[in-house]
Each structure stands twice: as C-alpha cells, then as structure tokens.
Amino acid sequence: MELYHGLNEVGAGDVGTVVTLGNFDGVHRGHQTVLQAVAALAADRSLRSVAMTFDPHPRTVHGTGEPTLMITSTEQKADFIADTGIDALFVQHYDLDFASQSAEEFVRTYFVEALACEIVVVGDDVRFGKDNEGTIETLRHLGEKFGFRTETIEEVGRGGRYSSSRIREQIVAGDVAEAADQLGRYHRVEGTVVHGDARGRDLGFPTANLSEDAEGLIPADGVYAGWATFSDDAQPYPAAISIGTNPTFEGSVRRVEAHVLDKEFGDFDVYGRHMTLEFVSRIRGQVTFTGMDELVVKMHEDIADVREVLHT
Numbered sequence: 249m250e251l252y253h254g255l256n257e258v259g260a261g262d263v264g265t266v267v268t269l270g271n272f273d274g275v276h277r278g279h280q281t282v283l284q285a286v287a288a289l290a291a292d293r294s295l296r297s298v299a300m301t302f303d304p305h306p307r308t309v310h311g312t313g314e315p316t317l318m319i320t321s322t323e324q325k326a327d328f329i330a331d332t333g334i335d336a337l338f339v340q341h342y343d344l345d346f347a348s349q350s351a352e353e354f355v356r357t358y359f360v361e362a363l364a365c366e367i368v369v370v371g372d373d374v375r376f377g378k379d380n381e382g383t384i385e386t387l388r389h390l391g392e393k394f395g396f397r398t399e400t401i402e403e404v405g406r407g408g409r410y411s412s413s414r415i416r417e418q419i420v421a422g423d424v425a426e427a428a429d430q431l432g433r434y435h436r437v438e439g440t441v442v443h444g445d446a447r448g449r450d451l452g453f454p455t456a457n458l459s460e461d462a463e464g465l466i467p468a469d470g471v472y473a474g475w476a477t478f479s480d481d482a483q484p485y486p487a488a489i490s491i492g493t494n495p496t497f498e499g500s501v502r503r504v505e506a507h508v509l510d511k512e513f514g515d516f517d518v519y520g521r522h523m524t525l526e527f528v529s530r531i532r533g534q535v536t537f538t539g540m541d542e543l544v545v546k547m548h549e550d551i552a553d554v555r556e557v558l559h560t
C-alpha cells in the first residue's frame with residue numbers, strides 16, 4: 249500500500265481512483281467492510297483504491313471537550329488498512345486552515361484534481377468542508393459537476409453499527425474481549441521494551457515493560473491474558489499482561505508490562521525490541537497487596553487463568 253501525506257506526494261497517475269473518506273479509528277469490522285468493498289470495486293474496473301483519513305482527529309483540532317484518545321495510532325491504522333487491500337492511504341494533516349476549505353474546494357482539489365476520482369464511496373451520514381457544510385447531497389451534486397459517481401455503503405453491524413466510540417469505551421473499561429469482537433482482531437498496544445525497576449526477576453516473574461510512547465489505546469488498569477510478539481520473531485508468545493502503577497510497591501508511573509509464560513530471566517532477552525501486545529481478555533483488576541509474597545501467590549493464579557483463556 250502506498251502512503252501519501254500531502255498533495256505533493258500523490259503521483260500523477262494515468263489511472264483513475266475509487267476514493268473513500270473517514271477517520272477509520274480502530275479500523276473495526278464496519279470500516280473493514282467499506283474498505284474491502286472499495287478495493288474490490290476499484291479492482292473490478294482497473295481503478296486504484298484510495299482511502300483518505302485525517303491526522304490528528306478533527307474533534308481534537310476543533311477542541312470540543314476532552315481530547316479524543318485514539319484506538320489506533322496513524323501507523324497502526326495504516327497497517328490495518330493495508331490488510332483490507334486498499335492501494336493507497338492518504339493521511340491528510342488536519343488543522344484549522346485545512347478545515348476552512350469549502351466542501352467544493354476540498355472535493356475539487358483533492359478528489360478531482362489530485363486523485364482523478366471516478367467513484368466516491370462514503371457512508372450516508374458523511375460531513376465534510378467548512379463548518380461541516382458538505383453532505384451526501386453536496387457530494388452527488390459535485391459529482392455531476394466534476395464527473396464522478398457517488399455511492400453510499402451501509403456499515404454492517406450486529407445490534408446497530410460498529411462504532412469507534414463504543415470500542416473506545418470498551419477498551420478504557422477493560423472489556424477487551426468485547427472490543428475484539430467489534431474490531432475483528434485483538435486490540436493492540438505496541439512500543440519498545442524498556443527497563444523497569446528490575447524487580448520482576450526477583451519475584452520469579454520478569455516482565456517486559458513497554459515504553460511510555462506506546463501506540464494504541466491503553467486498556468483499564470488490571471491483569472490480562474494476551475499474546476506478545478517481538479520484532480525479528482514472527483512467533484506470538486502467550487503472556488500475562490499487567491497495566492497499572494504497581495500499587496503494591498507504591499509506584500506512580502502507569503506501566504504496561506508483559507510476563508511471557510515459560511520463559512526465565514537469563515534465557516530470554518527482549519530489551520530494546522519492538523513488542524506488540526494483543527489483548528484477549530481481562531482477568532482481574534490491580535490489587536494493592538501487603539507484600540511481595542501475597543503478590544506472587546496471586547501471580548501464580550493469574551498464570552493458570554491465562555493458560556485457560558489462551559488454551560496453552
């Protein structure tokens with residue numbers, strides 16, 4: 249999949265495009281359906297499929313209320329969109345200047361002139377252009393003027409549409425199994441393995457700690473069953489994942505750390521590697537134990553629970 253970050257990066261191709269537009273946060277099952285349909289439609293007509301998305305999320309820029317925490321970073325989003333078969337992802341930097349364009353100006357500059365679009369595929373509730381003036385009718389009208397067709401696609405979903413905001417709420421509440429159901433894959437948090445307090449090895453449960461700039465929305469504090477994958481190694485390892493401030497040790501920094509099952513300190517070294525954690529289900533919340541011994545007893549139980557969840 250090609251990646252464009254601005255108009256100057258869009259190659260002057262002689263092939264027309266099928267374009268779709270959206271925030272696609274999480275690239276959930278509903279998004280996947282639309283993106284796959286766009287890729288198929290383009291392939292059918294020997295056109296190129298292009299998805300356009302914004303970074304940062306428009307809601308963050310317009311500053312209404314709390315900043316929106318994203319389910320996926322832009323890099324993760326690109327990985328998941330590539331999996332749908334889309335030919336190119338256009339990540340448009342979103343700022344107030346960009347947002348001030350009229351609906352027509354935006355469509356002409358981006359869809360018509362840069363992307364030579366022949367078909368635009370959107371949800372029927374699409375809004376775009378200055379003050380969100382553009383609707384599906386605007387798009388149909390502009391299509392007649394500039395010579396492209398507009399198609400709408402219903403996102404599929406059980407009991408209503410799949411929804412990025414619902415998935416965000418589920419992850420923040422620790423309902424990672426529910427989130428996985430909507431995402432069509434396990435939710436991922438990834439980053440570099442950094443040094444912690446060097447205590448895990450003494451507890452008998454060494455943990456690979458994720459860097460603070462990790463990508464992906466961090467689930468609620470607690471203990472989870474999941475899979476850990478490291479760079480230069482395709483194999484997913486079963487893991488007990490802990491998220492929290494390590495209250496037993498009066499920690500103050502929120503950590504995301506994974507104990508890989510059946511690996512011992514000294515035999516397994518992943519410092520500095522890229523680690524991807526996939527969250528399968530939540531086992532329990534964080535507990536402030538009276539000491540190390542109590543914590544270790546509970547960790548043995550956690551490992552048994554993780555084995556049961558992961559069938560390992």
Ligand SMILES: Cc1cc2nc3c(=O)[nH]c(=O)nc-3n(C[C@H](O)[C@H](O)[C@H](O)COP(=O)(O)O)c2cc1C
Nearest residue numbers: 444445446447448488490494495496507534535550
């Ligand atoms: C399966 C598992 C469960 C954990 N549960 C708790 C907990 O309930 N309370 C707590 O304070 N820390 C908990 N931790 C975090 C440990 O305190 C932490 O891994 C340990 O202090 C080692 O930290 P280090 O990697 O910085 O050396 C848990 C860790 C794991 C792997």
Ligand SMILES: Nc1ncnc2c1ncn2[C@@H]1O[C@H](COP(=O)(O)OP(=O)(O)O)[C@@H](O)[C@H]1O
Nearest residue numbers: 443444445446448449454455456508511518519
């Ligand atoms: N089973 C394991 N799970 C996770 N990391 C392990 C494991 N065995 C060895 N390691 C290594 O040990 C490190 C964690 O040891 P630990 O004592 O918890 O130190 P730190 O506080 O720096 O995380 C990991 O970063 C990894 O390189």
